[in-house]
Amino acid sequence: MTYVVTENCIKCKYMDCVEVCPVDCFYEGKNMLVIHPDECIDCGVCEPECPAEAILPDTAPGLDKWLKLNAEYAEVWPNIVAKGEPPTDAGAFDGQPDKFEKYFSSNPGQGDGPGNQPKDEEAAA
């Protein structure tokens, strides 16, 4: 079980989610973020933080395409752990239809994870 970043993140990329995620499982593309499905602990903290309402639980219907996209790009894009500056024109793209076809970029973003090394810390709960 995981949460999934969906279409409306594209070109909006507000990144509020990154600040609250306890397990740093967001990965940054050029114009959207994705969640690593194997790192997400399903806590749901990020969902209400997204101003674009682009984050959904994988139990929501019709998310197969986005589940696959999140899993695929979380493996290749860099980790992001702190909110950066959202695009200045984010508001203009919020809610636009067909953003994937028009704007999706498979290019990686900057990322800011600690060297984007594999994480391995903290004791058990």
Place this chain on the structure above:
Amino acid sequence: MDAHRQARADPNTPAACCGSCAPEETVRIHQVTEPAVGLLVDRFYARVRKDPELGPIFAGAIEDWDPHLATMRDFWSSIMLTSGRYHGNPVAAHRRLAGLTPQLFERWLALFAETCGELFDEALAANFMDKARRIAASLQLALFYRPEHDRPRSAP
């Protein structure tokens, strides 16, 4: 929720005044605050450490409890108050532990539910338990799920 109890559960004078006064109290906390999270974590792990099933697992993994309790307060504060204070990798932390079983996760959840039930009103306890169950399920998927053990699904 019982209106009488709600009226008495003033968040400004929470039962979260100390770590030992609440079990017999009828006033239960109904709002998440940092002191409420702290009280839950301290009381829950005191119970875990005495538990015959969970105690030995934790004793084998944690040498110094003060930092661990601080980490767990940060974790639950991040989950329930979106404070962003915890940053870690619980999946990796649990992978290092030998002897974890789904039954131990159930035991953990039972003790957590017991502690939430003592301290919090029904709605707040349910909020904590909802998060705890989701996270426990997610950790177990990461730890125990083996796709090769899946039975082939029959065609619809």
